[in-house]
Amino acid sequence: MADRLDTLTQRARRVLTFAQAEAQRLNHHHIGTEHILLGLLAEGEGVAAKVLTHLGVDLKRARSDVEFLAGRGGRPVAGEIGLTPGAKKVIELAIDEARRLHHSYIGTEHLLLGLVREGEGVAAGVVESLGVTLKNVRAEVKRLLGPTTPIPATIIDGKAIAEQVRAEVAQRVAALKQRGVTPGLAVVLVGGDPASVSYVRAKGQAAEEAGIFSQSFHLPAETPQTELLELIARLNADERIHAMLVQLPLPSHLDEQAITAAVDPQKDADALHPVNLGRLFKGEPYLLPCTPAGIVELLLRSGHPPDGKHVVICGRSNLVGRPLAAILMQKRKGANATVTVCHTGTRDLARFTRQADILVAAMGAPRVITADMVRPGAVVIDVGVNRVEDASRKSGYRLVGDVDFEPVAEVAAAITPVPGGIGPMTVAMLLANTVTAAEAQAAGEEGAS
Ligand code: GUN
Numbered sequence: 001m002a003d004r005l006d007t008l009t010q011r012a013r014r015v016l017t018f019a020q021a022e023a024q025r026l027n028h029h030h031i032g033t034e035h036i037l038l039g040l041l042a043e044g045e046g047v048a049a050k051v052l053t054h055l056g057v058d059l060k061r062a063r064s065d066v067e068f069l070a071g072r073g074g075r076p077v078a079g080e081i082g083l084t085p086g087a088k089k090v091i092e093l094a095i096d097e098a099r100r101l102h103h104s105y106i107g108t109e110h111l112l113l114g115l116v117r118e119g120e121g122v123a124a125g126v127v128e129s130l131g132v133t134l135k136n137v138r139a140e141v142k143r144l145l146g147p148t149t150p151i152p153a154t155i156i157d158g159k160a161i162a163e164q165v166r167a168e169v170a171q172r173v174a175a176l177k178q179r180g181v182t183p184g185l186a187v188v189l190v191g192g193d194p195a196s197v198s199y200v201r202a203k204g205q206a207a208e209e210a211g212i213f214s215q216s217f218h219l220p221a222e223t224p225q226t227e228l229l230e231l232i233a234r235l236n237a238d239e240r241i242h243a244m245l246v247q248l249p250l251p252s253h254l255d256e257q258a259i260t261a262a263v264d265p266q267k268d269a270d271a272l273h274p275v276n277l278g279r280l281f282k283g284e285p286y287l288l289p290c291t292p293a294g295i296v297e298l299l300l301r302s303g304h305p306p307d308g309k310h311v312v313i314c315g316r317s318n319l320v321g322r323p324l325a326a327i328l329m330q331k332r333k334g335a336n337a338t339v340t341v342c343h344t345g346t347r348d349l350a351r352f353t354r355q356a357d358i359l360v361a362a363m364g365a366p367r368v369i370t371a372d373m374v375r376p377g378a379v380v381i382d383v384g385v386n387r388v389e390d391a392s393r394k395s396g397y398r399l400v401g402d403v404d405f406e407p408v409a410e411v412a413a414a415i416t417p418v419p420g421g422i423g424p425m426t427v428a429m430l431l432a433n434t435v436t437a438a439e440a441q442a443a444g445e446e447g448a449s
Helices: 002-007 010-025 033-043 047-054 059-070 085-100 108-118 121-129 134-145 158-178 194-209 225-237 256-262 274-282 290-301 321-328 349-353 405-409 422-448
Strands: 184-190 213-219 243-246 310-314 338-342 358-361 379-382 386-389 397-400
Touching: 010 033, 010 108, 033 047, 033 059, 033 085, 033 108, 033 121, 047 059, 047 108, 047 134, 059 121, 085 108, 108 121, 108 134, 158 194, 158 290, 158 422, 184 194, 184 225, 184 422, 194 213, 194 422, 213 225, 225 243, 225 256, 243 422, 274 321, 290 321, 290 379, 290 422, 310 321, 310 349, 321 338, 338 349
Parallel strands: 184 213, 184 243, 310 338, 310 358, 358 379
Antiparallel strands: 386 397
């Protein structure tokens, strides 16, 4: 809740200051809904005061009614006093009312709406006796402020930005070729998971388009671990191959840790080898994991640098959440974010997601991030790619992200689509890693000769 108080208008802030002063004046050792109402009535000038006046409320009389009902405490207040659960609820509801009205601030009118909606305690009794209802307050707010239409979020075009990255990669490939080095990428897939098959195909194709030598290895699902390790060892020794990846997830009989650790860290296109992850966590990265690197690149190139922002990441996977947190917390330009990582153990997820300037959904569950979980004006990055049934499609399914796209796009300032957001960026960053690995290996050989 406190995270949203920076969007309070000056008048709304004053209402809360008045609420505290009223509580202290009445020797009450808490700030309750009745004090917020007293604050609203005392403020007297904001939209809430206008609404109440238009609804026939005499502000002065209402104030003495509330004061009479609330009564006076015996002992004077010493020290700080806190909000009651009811008062906290009023502020939560005020935030929700602002969101529903597509307002990017929280004003006195939203506090009034929150108070009426909360509907309990002394304040609710007074409000009801004055004939003030949620319906007539909402109608009056709309009449006073005019219709508010949502400003749709900017759609961050991952495909177009990935094209830029790929064009830059192609230039670096050409420069390497002039030095007699053709960057080589090997992609290994075990089993026939349809999504993985299509990702691996896209990666191979993109590599070829950038002028990278690309080799794909499609092994049967039952391939023994020793056989896969042998292939990795061969690729480690193959001078034509500067980078490789083993597509994840792997069939359950294969040990993912052992497989990622078998890749030569110099050739680790995914940057998932413990050495590369260790370097990243120390702040001395060689290569960066592709999806997190793609997210950061997309943020920078779309004009949403993470520097100084609060980034909330939902999901702690080794592929996305964990390394993304490590990248974003680094002390350098293009990172320098305050990072919160939420996961399946997080209680009240929405409490955290609503604090995000940049919200990254990487949970792998369809449309779990709903509009009420997003702060108006936030940037939303959707990493999820989920297949959901769709009888109207020839395939019988369609792809959706982890974000409930349309409603969230009405609240957010910018959002990535699925497909066409993070997916193409992951591929582009794989190509960039391949070229970085080839450049590093070529420099090493040049240095050695
Ligand atoms: N599966 C989904 N994304 C990735 C990725 O970036 N790398 C690998 N190896 N497997 C994945």
